[in-house]
Amino acid sequence: MTHRVWRVGADVDTDQLAPGAYMKLGIEDIAKHCLERVRPEFAGEVRPGDVLVAGPNFGIGSSREQAASALATLGLRAVIAPSFSGLYFRNAFNVGLLLLTCPEAETLQEGDRITLDLAAHQVVGPDGRALPCAPIPDFLQDMVEAGGLMMQLKKRLADGTLTRHPMRR
Amino acid sequence: MAAQTLAQKLLAHASGRPGVEVDEIVNCRVDLAMFHDSSGPRRLKPMLEALGTGIWDRNKVVLVMDHYVPEADDDSRRIVRIAREWAREQDLPHVYDSVGICHVVLPERGHLRPGMLCVGGDSHSPTGGAFGAYMFGVGSTEMLGVVASGEIWVRVPQTLDMRWHGRLRDGVSAKDMMLHMVGRFGMNGGRYQAVEFSGEAVRALSMQERMTLSNMAAEMGAQAGLVAPDDTTLRYLRSVGVADADIDIEHWQSDPDAEAERYDFDANALAPQVALPHSPANTRDVDQCVGTAIQVAYIGACTGAKLDDLRAAARVLKGRRVAAGTELMVAPASQRDQEQAAREGVMDALVQAGANVLPTSCGACSGYGGSIPEGANVIATTARNFKGRMGPATAQVYLASPYTVAASAIAGAISDPREVLQ
Numbered sequence: 001m002t003h004r005v006w007r008v009g010a011d012v013d014t015d016q017l018a019p020g021a022y023m024k025l026g027i028e029d030i031a032k033h034c035l036e037r038v039r040p041e042f043a044g045e046v047r048p049g050d051v052l053v054a055g056p057n058f059g060i061g062s063s064r065e066q067a068a069s070a071l072a073t074l075g076l077r078a079v080i081a082p083s084f085s086g087l088y089f090r091n092a093f094n095v096g097l098l099l100l101t102c103p104e105a106e107t108l109q110e111g112d113r114i115t116l117d118l119a120a121h122q123v124v125g126p127d128g129r130a131l132p133c134a135p136i137p138d139f140l141q142d143m144v145e146a147g148g149l150m151m152q153l154k155k156r157l158a159d160g161t162l163t164r165h166p167m168r169r
Numbered sequence: 170m171a172a173q174t175l176a177q178k179l180l181a182h183a184s185g186r187p188g189v190e191v192d193e194i195v196n197c198r199v200d201l202a203m204f205h206d207s208s209g210p211r212r213l214k215p216m217l218e219a220l221g222t223g224i225w226d227r228n229k230v231v232l233v234m235d236h237y238v239p240e241a242d243d244d245s246r247r248i249v250r251i252a253r254e255w256a257r258e259q260d261l262p263h264v265y266d267s268v269g270i271c272h273v274v275l276p277e278r279g280h281l282r283p284g285m286l287c288v289g290g291d292s293h294s295p296t297g298g299a300f301g302a303y304m305f306g307v308g309s310t311e312m313l314g315v316v317a318s319g320e321i322w323v324r325v326p327q328t329l330d331m332r333w334h335g336r337l338r339d340g341v342s343a344k345d346m347m348l349h350m351v352g353r354f355g356m357n358g359g360r361y362q363a364v365e366f367s368g369e370a371v372r373a374l375s376m377q378e379r380m381t382l383s384n385m386a387a388e389m390g391a392q393a394g395l396v397a398p399d400d401t402t403l404r405y406l407r408s409v410g411v412a413d414a415d416i417d418i419e420h421w422q423s424d425p426d427a428e429a430e431r432y433d434f435d436a437n438a439l440a441p442q443v444a445l446p447h448s449p450a451n452t453r454d455v456d457q458c459v460g461t462a463i464q465v466a467y468i469g470a471c472t473g474a475k476l477d478d479l480r481a482a483a484r485v486l487k488g489r490r491v492a493a494g495t496e497l498m499v500a501p502a503s504q505r506d507q508e509q510a511a512r513e514g515v516m517d518a519l520v521q522a523g524a525n526v527l528p529t530s531c532g533a534c535s536g537y538g539g540s541i542p543e544g545a546n547v548i549a550t551t552a553r554n555f556k557g558r559m560g561p562a563t564a565q566v567y568l569a570s571p572y573t574v575a576a577s578a579i580a581g582a583i584s585d586p587r588e589v590l591q
Contacts (some may be wrong), residue, residue, distance in 0.1 A: 011356060011448065013185050013555045014556055015536070015553075015555045015556070015558050016555070016556075016557075019536075019555075020535055020558065020560075021535030021560065022538060023207065024237075024244035024245065024248060025244070029231075037557060037562055041417075048374070049293055049464070056357065057356055057357040057390070059356075060357055060390060061292065061553065062291075062292045062355045062392060063208065063289075063290065063291055063294070063306040063307060063308050064207075064308065065293035065308030065309055065310055065311075066207070069348075073308065083357055085357060085361075085390055086360070086361025086390060086392055087292060087308070087361070087387075087392075088305070089361070090307065090308070091307075091311065093309050094308060094310040094314075095310055130343055131350035137194065139322075140195075146292060148310065148314070149310050149311065149313070149314050150216060150219070150220070150310060152222055153313070153314060153317055153318075154220060157220060157222060157317075159219070160224075162318055162516055164221065164222045164319065165222050165223040165224060165317070167217070167218070167221065167222065167223040167225045168223055168258060168260065169219075169258065
């Protein structure tokens with residue numbers, strides 16, 4: 001399966017991904033404004049399975065995880081960039097958004113069709129060239145494949161590895 | 170056991186090990202989880218209900234309403250109402266409603282001590298590192314994990330030791346130190362490692378000034394921003410009611426021979442700094458921006474409107490007037506700081522200079538509650554100047570210290586505060 005590339009630049013911050021003015025809204029509505037300042041057509045035209053390819057320092061700024069959930073909501077298969085904000089990295093895996101740290105990400109172009117080879121820690125460009133990605137710790141890989149931390153917590157509560165606490169409703 | 174940095178000691182303690190190695194992933198027990206009206210109840214409540222579980226330890230949770238207060242519209246009212254109702258329903262013992270910004274309220278109410286492992290539902294949570302606690306920001310789903318389990322994973326970071334030699338000159342502050350470091354290393358130069366601030370110039374800083382350093386470790390992309398505790402820490406903690414028995418200064422220090430990346434800075438040589446639009450890393454010495462016209466001067470935020478920040482601004486503004494055509498807004502970081510500032514005559518000095526005093530909340534800094542006009546040049550004591558962060562995308566936001574913002578308000582243009590303070 002191939003994935004269509006959307007290209008953005010370096011230092012994409014959380015205010016571009018989830019603008020403060022819309023933070024009062026639910027994630028479906030925030031997602032409509034995702035990246036509107038740099039790519040006004042993005043939220044409307046992106047399709048499930050597409051990938052976002054960015055420059056360094058993707059996701060800098062706020063801890064608001066809506067900046068990751070917005071992309072997951074839009075159906076993005078992955079974000080591929082040479083580096084990510086550490087806080088954004090945690091948030092993305094927690095909400096089920098795959099991030100690939102790929103030093104040569106910026107050699108990919110808008111509209112390219114690429115494939116992901118997660119087992120080999122690489123993405124393969126349209127010319128067949130493999131771009132290496134940093135390995136992801138197994139527990140994070142498992143979590144993102146399960147759909148995020150919420151799913152993992154559900155499983156742990158069910159199998160008894162996590163203790164249930166009183167709900168006080 | 171190999172020599173350990175302060176960060177390693179804190180994570181070893183939290184994970185119940187004698188020592189930890191850089192890059193190993195450890196599971197830590199959490200001593201304190203802080204969240205606010207935006208990141209907290211409105212997100213946590215439905216997720217906890219979906220999981221069918223509750224809070225692991227209510228005594229270790231602190232809720233602060235600071236982002237959507239005072240409520241400006243129906244959405245804000247709904248979000249804050251959810252927080253208040255949930256706080257009652259859960260019978261939370263530590264709730265601070267509309268009394269200040271979470272990062273300032275947390276230490277002033279005695280919740281932080283050296284040796285703790287804390288998480289906050291806000292990116293500026295590294296502020297807690299000023300007290301020798303390992304504190305970092307997390308998103309709401311990760312906070313859900315903490316609230317449900319009392320645990321969180323951490324990859325043991327390297328330490329980037331920022332050693333500041335000498336003393337800051339009058340009119341130069343922690344904010345200038347931090348803007349300088351963000352400019353030098355970039356917005357992600359901290360690589361999600363731990364930064365430790367050390368040296369004579371850091372030792373000479375008040376706790377609130379140290380908080381400004383730790384706070385903006387976030388702007389360097391570090392996970393934590395630590396200052397090893399000392400007598401200044403001890404005096405502050407005593408003043409907010411922390412018992413001596415709970416304060417260990419001696420243990421919570423980096424071993425002198427622990428491995429760290431070390432960087433040296435000369436505090437004597439540091440000029441006031443200004444970060445130009447639209448990045449905190451776009452930093453220059455003030456003399457390169459002097460004369461840029463501004464329409465709004467904003468003294469606010471956890472990083473820029475604490476008592477010491479208000480005092481600094483008042484030193485510049487006392488007996489002077491804000492320039493015609495320039496608006497000065499002051500949103501004190503906490504009610505306690507505002508009350509103390511009032512007792513000292515600091516608030517009077519600000520108001521007499523023409524300041525418009527706003528509620529003690531995150532206000533315009535987060536862009537949640539906006540009063541910044543379209544197209545305005547703004548100079549602010551806040552931490553971030555991303556395009557559109559404060560509301561309008563057409564605003565040009567410059568970041569600077571309270572001294573520099575105050576001096577610029579008087580001139581109606583970016584100015585060097587040292588010329589006013591002479």
